[in-house]
Amino acid sequence: xxxxxxxxxxxxxxxxxxxxxxxxxxxxxxxxxxxxxxxxxxxxxxxxxxxxxxxxxxxxxxxxxxxxxxxxxxxxxxxxxxxxxxxxxxxxxxxxxxxxxxxxxxxxxxxxxxxxxxxxxxxxxxxxxxxxxxxxxxxxxxxxxxxxxxxxxxxxxxxxxxxxxxxxxxxxxxxxxxxxxxxxxxxxxxxxxxxxxxxxxxxxxxxxxxxxxxxxxxxxxxxxxxxxxxxxxxxxxxxxxxxxxxxxxxxxxxxxxxxxxxxxxxxxxxxxxxxxxxxxxxxxxxxxxxxxxxxxxxxxxxxxxxxxxxxxxxxxxxxxxxxxxxxxxxxxxxxxxxxxxxxxxxxxxxxxxxxxxxxxxxxxxxxxxxxxxxxxxxxxxxxxxxxxxxxxxxxxxxxxxxxxxxxxxxxxxxxxxxxxxxxxxxxxxxxxxxxxxxxxxxxxxxxxxxxxxxxxxxxxxxxxxxxxxxxxxxxxxxxxxxxxxxxxxxxxxxxxxxxxxxxxxxxxxxxxxxxxxxxxxxxxxxxxxxxxxxxxxxxxxxxxxxxxxxxxxxxxxxxxxxxxxxxxxxxxxxxxxxxxxxxxxxxxxxxxxxxxxxxxxxxxxxxxxxxxxxxxxxxxxxxxxxxxxxxxxxxxxxxxxxxxxxxxxxxxxxxxxxxxxxxxxxxxxxxxxxxxxxxxxxxxxxxxxxxxxxxxxxxxxx
Ligand code: ADP
Ligand code: MG
Numbered sequence: 001x002x003x004x005x006x007x008x009x010x011x012x013x014x015x016x017x018x019x020x021x022x023x024x025x026x027x028x029x030x031x032x033x034x035x036x037x038x039x040x041x042x043x044x045x046x047x048x049x050x051x052x053x054x055x056x057x058x059x060x061x062x063x064x065x066x067x068x069x070x071x072x073x074x075x076x077x078x079x080x081x082x083x084x085x086x087x088x089x090x091x092x093x094x095x096x097x098x099x100x101x102x103x104x105x106x107x108x109x110x111x112x113x114x115x116x117x118x119x120x121x122x123x124x125x126x127x128x129x130x131x132x133x134x135x136x137x138x139x140x141x142x143x144x145x146x147x148x149x150x151x152x153x154x155x156x157x158x159x160x161x162x163x164x165x166x167x168x169x170x171x172x173x174x175x176x177x178x179x180x181x182x183x184x185x186x187x188x189x190x191x192x193x194x195x196x197x198x199x200x201x202x203x204x205x206x207x208x209x210x211x212x213x214x215x216x217x218x219x220x221x222x223x224x225x226x227x228x229x230x231x232x233x234x235x236x237x238x239x240x241x242x243x244x245x246x247x248x249x250x251x252x253x254x255x256x257x258x259x260x261x262x263x264x265x266x267x268x269x270x271x272x273x274x275x276x277x278x279x280x281x282x283x284x285x286x287x288x289x290x291x292x293x294x295x296x297x298x299x300x301x302x303x304x305x306x307x308x309x310x311x312x313x314x315x316x317x318x319x320x321x322x323x324x325x326x327x328x329x330x331x332x333x334x335x336x337x338x339x340x341x342x343x344x345x346x347x348x349x350x351x352x353x354x355x356x357x358x359x360x361x362x363x364x365x366x367x368x369x370x371x372x373x374x375x376x377x378x379x380x381x382x383x384x385x386x387x388x389x390x391x392x393x394x395x396x397x398x399x400x401x402x403x404x405x406x407x408x409x410x411x412x413x414x415x416x417x418x419x420x421x422x423x424x425x426x427x428x429x430x431x432x433x434x435x436x437x438x439x440x441x442x443x444x445x446x447x448x449x450x451x452x453x454x455x456x457x458x459x460x461x462x463x464x465x466x467x468x469x470x471x472x473x474x475x476x477x478x479x480x481x482x483x484x485x486x487x488x489x490x491x492x493x494x495x496x497x498x499x500x501x502x503x504x505x506x507x508x509x510x511x512x513x514x515x516x517x518x519x520x521x522x523x524x525x526x527x528x529x530x531x532x533x534x535x536x537x538x539x540x541x542x543x544x545x546x547x548x549x550x551x552x553x554x555x556x557x558x559x560x561x562x563x564x565x566x567x568x569x570x571x572x573x574x575x576x577x578x579x580x581x582x583x584x585x586x587x588x589x590x591x592x593x594x595x596x597x598x599x600x601x602x603x604x605x606x607x608x609x610x611x612x613x614x615x616x617x618x619x620x621x622x623x624x625x626x627x628x629x630x631x632x633x634x635x636x637x638x639x640x641x642x643x644x645x646x647x648x649x650x651x652x653x654x655x656x657x658x659x660x661x662x663x664x665x666x667x668x669x670x671x672x673x674x675x676x677x678x679x680x681x682x683x684x685x686x687x688x689x690x691x692x693x694x695x696x697x698x699x700x701x702x
Contacts, residue, residue: 006067009053013071016049025072029081037207038087039072040247043094057090061112061223061246065090087206089247093221099186100198102241108224112246118386119216120199121183121358121378123370124422125209133173134158137166142173180209181370182245184220185384187346201369204245214362214379215386215426217251258345258532268530271522272590278601281588284520284527286339289332290484291477295467298323298605299336302389302431303344303531304587306580307539320431321580322410322462324395326452327469328442333435337391340433342524345532346388350381352398352436358383360390360398361405362426364419375420382409385430395434396454403456410462434463443470464577465605468612491515533590540586542579542594549599550578553607574610578602641671642681646691646701658698 017025021039028036047054057064068088077083093114102108134143134155141160145153157164185199202220212218222243229236260268274280278297285296298321306319325333341349352360358380366375380402381390392398398406409415413429438444438452460466491514497504498511522530554575581602586594645667649659668678682699685691694700 009064009067010071010074012050012053013068014075016046016053017071017075019049020045025075025077025083028086029077029083032081032083032086037085038089040089040091041068042092043090044092046090058093058112060110061090062110065246089208090221091247091249096219099184099200102200102224104226109226109241111224112221113224113243114219114221115184115200115243116187116219116251117184117199117217118187118384119182119212119214119218119379120185120384121369121376122212122214123181123374123376124420125178125180126374127176128179128205129174130177131175133170134165134167135170135173136160136163137168138163142170143167144173177205178207178209179203179205181376182212182220183369184218187217200241200243202243202245204248208245208248212248212250213424213426214358214377215383215428217386219249219251220245221247258529260529260533264526264529265533267526268533269590271526271530272588278585278588280521281527284522284524285343286332286336287520288488289336289339290481292332292336292469294605294608295325295336295469297601298465298467298581299340299433300588301581301584301605302433303340304534304584305431306583308429317576318411318413318429319580319583320413320429321464321577321584322432322434323465323467324432324434324436324460324463325467325469326436326438326443327467328471329437331469331471333469334393337393337433337435340389340391343527343531344389345528345535346385347391348381348385348388348430349391350393352392352394352396352402352434360392360402361409361415361428362417362424363401364417364422366420375422377417377422377424377426379426380415382406382428382430382432383415383426386427387429389431389433391433391435393435394437396436396439403459406459407462410459432463443468461571461573464580465609466612467609487514534587538587538590538592540583540592540594542582542599543596545596546582546594546599549596549603550575550582553599553603554578557610574606578606581605641673642668642678642685643690643701645671646699650700656698657694658700661697661699664699 021041024039028039043054043058046057053064057068065088069086072083072086072088075083090112093112096114096116097108099115099117102113129147129152131144131146132152134145135141136143136158139158139161141158143155143159145155147153155165155167158167180203182202182204183199184202186197202222220243222245224241224243226239226241229238229240271277271280278300281300282293282296285299286292302321302323305321308319309317311317325337327333338349341347350360358365358378360382361380362383363378363380364375365378366373369376381392384390405415409428410432413427415426415428417424417426436455439454440452444452491511494506494511494514498506498508520527557574578599579602582594582598585598585601586592591598642664645664646659649663649667650656653659653663664682665675665678669675682691686693689702691699691701
């Protein structure tokens with residue numbers, strides 16, 4: 001740095017303020033200190049004013065900030081205000097450094113850097129003492145000790161009587177500042193192929209605390225520091241990186257880190273005109289997994305998603321599609337959903353069991369982030385996947401805390417946390433792609449789905465589509481599957497041998513030929529760009545004909561429920577799902593209108609899902625109640641029946657505390673309900689707390 005004197009540098013800043021920030025400083029002076037305590041300086045302005053000064057500011061931010069703040073105090077203000085404690089905060093440094101790319105030899109340490117990412121964790125805002133006043137208990141003299149970030153510094157002796165105390169900290173005479181610690185994690189769209197995201201911690205103070213919350217996408221300008229890692233009391237040779245935050249900006253829009261060139265655009269538009277674009281795309285989703293055309297088409301539509309609608313009254317209807325694959329083990333579910341990460345521009349892949357304390361939604365946690373006493377708010381997968389896709393494997397194993405937060409997350413697309421003084425609402429505008437196993441390992445096709453998975457019905461009903469994946473031996477299908485897996489593996493073998501073994505007998509052409517057969521029709525880079533392009537540029541609206549198709553489909557399904565005793569077929573939830581699916585289908589073609597073909601594609605998928613899951617297994621009729629409440633109508637009637645029977649038997653056996661089981665079974669069999677069903681319903685009723693057992697083998701309705 002040019003060795004300019006202090007006075008000279010301070011004068012430069014005053015000159016800069018006069019030229020560029022006269023008005024801003026005026027506003028600051030009016031609002032200081034309650035509403036505003038900082039002057040925000042755009043790096044570009046400073047650079048335009050004096051490139052050397054700007055560069056010095058970046059390389060030695062701490063000293064330069066002092067001069068800049070000193071200049072602010074000396075600046076001639078209109079009224080008799082003083083900006084005694086005002087901060088200068090630099091913003092808008094154009095080059096951002098990658099969190100994972102920070103290396104000591106790049107000489108970033110001690111300099112001003114800018115990073116972008118998502119707030120993974122944020123402590124609550126707490127006062128931090130900057131200067132502690134120690135009152136001598138012997139003579140009453142006050143000794144002031146400045147405090148820095150390390151441990152709490154106490155005076156060696158009293159400044160009055162020179163004895164070693166005892167001292168009492170006088171809080172009124174001490175100075176405090178609000179402080180907060182944030183953990184910024186690389187945003188998911190920057191990550192390729194399942195890399196684990198890295199993060200950096202940022203300390204912020206005073207007026208910039210409490211401004212951001214977990215899940216916010218931010219750009220942070222701050223001073224990079226290193227700090228020695230401590231292992232308990234032992235110091236380690238390894239150092240950690242952290243930042244002292246200077247300014248934080250919340251980014252509303254996705255970072256435009258996906259460059260779509262004109263060349264890409266031409267290719268995308270050309271592709272969109274292919275007759276079989278849907279087929280080509282379906283073949284490009286998890287090509288190593290055989291079959292599942294319908295599931296893959298649905299996943300494709302999920303990637304494109306419907307249009308998020310903003311109504312004139314300010315409310316919003318989600319465009320994101322949620323889907324669930326429930327099925328037998330070893331059927332490729334995990335493989336399929338993890339492939340999504342390769343394609344979705346912003347996605348998170350995780351297991352329901354959760355690897356972080358925040359789990360799938362969000363949590364207030366108390367751990368060693370912060371000072372060990374402090375609560376912090378941590379964002380889970382659905383928040384980190386905001387505006388993207390959250391692929392969650394083993395959804396049935398999710399933690400109980402997540403279950404209740406999940407309803408809100410999926411429908412309102414936000415998550416509220418209220419615990420230990422932390423009250424926050426986090427955004428989770430993502431699509432959920434879940435995979436789950438049936439409760440008893442394998443599927444029993446003759447049981448309602450709600451009974452077979454460990455998710456509560458209210459949650460199940462939030463999914464736009466639910467696919468059931470069964471694994472039943474079928475010689476034809478099995479041999480084609482075997483063929484496919486063998487071919488995929490063979491292509492992999494050839495490719496590996498060619499690259500590992502110089503003496504390989506296979507020619508490059510031979511390898512290419514086999515690889516060609518199993519490669520995706522559309523490469524995943526292009527597919528990523530295609531999807532991003534469509535989501536940015538395509539907001540289709542529904543034609544009257546398409547509306548007609550959806551309406552007819554819906555009315556038709558509903559009409560099957562008009563007969564008084566028939567189960568209600570579908571609810572309005574499915575109707576919105578159909579709209580979303582049809583919109584997504586239009587987006588695949590980059591179409592501005594949702595046409596009949598889109599509506600038909602949507603109704604077809606929806607019908608086949610409903611058929612597979614919504615069918616009341618005992619009557620064969622559609623029954624959305626199975627999906628919505630986990631209990632079919634037949635079953636509900638039966639439950640009602642059993643309850644009535646228990647009451648009846650109970651009245652009959654007045655002298656007993658409850659209704660004896662033998663008598664219940666006997667009555668039930670007269671009503672056409674067999675003993676197995678009775679046992680099962682009794683179990684159900686007891687679990688729900690509708691029935692209890694006052695004595696051995698006796699039951700009573702609550
Ligand atoms: P799940 O999550 O359903 O239990 P996985 O995704 O772990 O099953 O699949 C188990 C293995 O079987 C994987 O290696 C997968 O590639 C293979 N597999 C299962 N079904 C298929 C299929 N239809 N096509 C190709 N491979 C399959
Ligand atoms: Mg699995």
